[in-house]
Amino acid sequence: xxxxxxxxxxxxxxxxxxxxxxxxxxxxxxxxxxxxxxxxxxxxxxxxxxxxxxxxxxxxxxxxxxxxxxxxxxxxxxxxxxxxxxxxxxxxxxxxxxxxxxxxxxxxxxxxxxxxxxxxxxxxxxxxxxxxxxxxxxxxxxxxxxxxxxxxxxxxxxxxxxxxxxxxxxxxxxxxxxxxxxxxxxxxxxxxxxxxxxxxxxxxxxxxxxxxxxxxxxxxxxxxxxxxxxxxxxxxxxxxxxxxxxxxxxxxxxxxxxxxxxxxxxxxxxxxxxxxxxxxxxxxxxxxxxxxxxxxxxxxxxxxxxxxxxxxxxxxxxxxxxxxxxxxxxxxxxxxxxxxxxxxxxxxxxxxxxxxxxxxxxxxxxxxxxxxxxxxxxxxxxxxxxxxxxxxxxxxxxxxxxxxxxxxxxxxxxxxxxxxxxxxxxxxxxxxxxxxxxxxxxxxxxxxxxxxxxxxxxxxxxxxxxxxxxxxx
Amino acid sequence: xxxxxxxxxxxxxxxxxxxxxxxxxxxxxxxxxxxxxxxxxxxxxxxxxxxxxxxxxxxxxxxxxxxxxxxxxxxxxxxxxxxxxxxxxx
Ligand code: FES
Numbered sequence: 017x018x019x020x021x022x023x024x025x026x027x028x029x030x031x032x033x034x035x036x037x038x039x040x041x042x043x044x045x046x047x048x049x050x051x052x053x054x055x056x057x058x059x060x061x062x063x064x065x066x067x068x069x070x071x072x073x074x075x076x077x078x079x080x081x082x083x084x085x086x087x088x089x090x091x092x093x094x095x096x097x098x099x100x101x102x103x104x105x106x107x108x109x110x111x112x113x114x115x116x117x118x119x120x121x122x123x124x125x126x127x128x129x130x131x132x133x134x135x136x137x138x139x140x141x142x143x144x145x146x147x148x149x150x151x152x153x154x155x156x157x158x159x160x161x162x163x164x165x166x167x168x169x170x171x172x173x174x175x176x177x178x179x180x181x182x183x184x185x186x187x188x189x190x191x192x193x194x195x196x197x198x199x200x201x202x203x204x205x206x207x208x209x210x211x212x213x214x215x216x217x218x219x220x221x222x223x224x225x226x227x228x229x230x231x232x233x234x235x236x237x238x239x240x241x242x243x244x245x246x247x248x249x250x251x252x253x254x255x256x257x258x259x260x261x262x263x264x265x266x267x268x269x270x271x272x273x274x275x276x277x278x279x280x281x282x283x284x285x286x287x288x289x290x291x292x293x294x295x296x297x298x299x300x301x302x303x304x305x306x307x308x309x310x311x312x313x314x315x316x317x318x319x320x321x322x323x324x325x326x327x328x329x330x331x332x333x334x335x336x337x338x339x340x341x342x343x344x345x346x347x348x349x350x351x352x353x354x355x356x357x358x359x360x361x362x363x364x365x366x367x368x369x370x371x372x373x374x375x376x377x378x379x380x381x382x383x384x385x386x387x388x389x390x391x392x393x394x395x396x397x398x399x400x401x402x403x404x405x406x407x408x409x410x411x412x413x414x415x416x417x418x419x420x421x422x423x424x425x426x427x428x429x430x431x432x433x434x435x436x437x438x439x440x441x442x443x444x445x446x447x448x449x450x451x452x453x454x455x456x457x458x459x460x461x462x463x464x465x466x467x468x469x470x471x472x473x474x475x476x477x478x479x480x481x482x483x484x485x486x487x488x489x
Numbered sequence: 490x491x492x493x494x495x496x497x498x499x500x501x502x503x504x505x506x507x508x509x510x511x512x513x514x515x516x517x518x519x520x521x522x523x524x525x526x527x528x529x530x531x532x533x534x535x536x537x538x539x540x541x542x543x544x545x546x547x548x549x550x551x552x553x554x555x556x557x558x559x560x561x562x563x564x565x566x567x568x569x570x571x572x573x574x575x576x577x578x579x
Contacts, residue, residue: 025506028506029506257499257501266501376505379501379505383501383505388500388501389501390501391500391532391533474509475510477516
């Protein structure tokens with residue numbers, strides 16, 4: 017995601033360090049020293065002291081090695097985690113994890129009385145509070161966070177504007193209310209609700225919500241003689257500067273044996289989805305929605321089951337690509353290079369996909385291996401995907417390709433849901449009652465499309481520019 | 490007046506650690522300022538290979554090295570140079 021903050025940069029630096037240790041075969045020997053190296057004695061930190069900072073680095077490393085911090089045994093050394101990571105076949109369990117030492121346990125209630133409160137005689141704040149949550153201490157109003165229901169009336173009526181709204185960034189970013197506080201004020205994720213969109217992790221100013229990386233598992237695979245095949249999401253086109261064919265060389269240098277564009281699977285998705293659309297509409301269906309965004313299909317499964325019958329049964333581009341690769345090479349280890357967290361969840365249920373690496377993790381891996389994409393020669397792809405598949409990650413792209421494939425066989429009016437927030441969630445709920453303002457609904461959980469996913473490096477504008485340029489070729 | 494030359498390193502280390510965001514900086518500079526700036530991208534400038542230069546991402550502004558570059562830092566420096574130029578006349 018957008019690298020405009022220090023939490024992002026720090027995360028990428030740490031990922032690079034862990035990747036480097038793993039490449040050098042010194043993960044187990046040296047990882048215990050890493051927190052200390054990041055925060056030596058007397059170093060500056062945003063936390064209370066270096067020990068707290070080190071404890072957080074330790075937990076970040078646990079997540080980066082693919083383990084849940086929720087199950088952390090504080091007595092277990094990082095080197096012991098490393099040993100387990102190097103032995104296992106797969107990362108197990110949830111996709112995300114909360115660094116509890118990192119979570120600053122933001123405000124309990126969203127409304128907060130500042131020092132400008134005069135403790136006036138009128139006291140409209142307490143008079144208007146429906147829950148009697150406001151008392152007066154030392155001549156100033158005080159909100160009882162346990163009683164407060166965040167209605168905001170007190171703020172509106174205060175003549176001195178003494179009450180401020182303080183957001184909880186992760187909760188605000190989550191479109192489905194899946195992240196909340198436990199009794200101690202720290203955040204936790206309810207996986208019965210979570211759609212794996214990753215918005216919370218990028219919204220948290222403390223970087224306290226992390227994905228569990230598979231980077232170690234993938235590096236280990238790359239060291240073997242197994243054919244490890246990189247299946248690149250089309251959103252990769254804008255990611256590293258340089259040409260796509262240079263990126264292919266860089267991936268081969270890393271140790272991948274072959275590079276296949278997932279945009280080719282997208283071409284299959286387009287063809288099938290167009291046929292499905294024609295069939296459904298001819299049978300009298302009101303509308304059909306796309307099915308390639310895994311966070312959206314989780315939304316339907318967990319929050320709007322009524323919409324299920326409108327979702328296309330066509331499989332995702334990743335699935336078709338994996339199938340193609342496996343059919344050609346049954347021994348292949350398949351790695352999806354991804355802008356998205358939710359695709360990790362999809363991969364768990366799809367036998368054609370073994371591992372998922374985000375672009376951000378790939379970037380760290382390039383730096384660790386000292387591979388510079390811009391300095392690579394060009395290697396052509398065996399088969400180049402068509403623009404109908406390559407435009408999938410730009411919002412509107414899927415609908416455009418499907419519509420083109422439908423042609424004038426049936427009337428197609430597309431509706432685009434550009435990013436799923438609480439507002440779009442309500443729209444989708446309304447569609448589930450039977451009608452939408454068009455008959456082909458494209459849904460992208462990330463605003464802008466996959467090029468704005470939580471795992472990207474480039475600014476979405478840059479990626480869009482590159483893919484748009486291909487439209488004209 | 491001579492244009493201000495801004496070289497943004499887009500080698501992989503700099504790109505991943507933040508310079509990808511500088512490529513859209515043009516969009517929020519004022520047109521009259523933009524006229525006086527020459528933006529160029531560059532392959533790895535090799536500063537990332539030697540810790541004594543500081544940390545990536547790197548940007549060169551009129552040949553002067555900036556480590557840990559960010560949009561606001563680069564913008565600030567450009568504006569300073571521009572004002573200097575105006576002061577110094579032609
Ligand atoms: S990548 Fe910028 S100096 Fe090497």
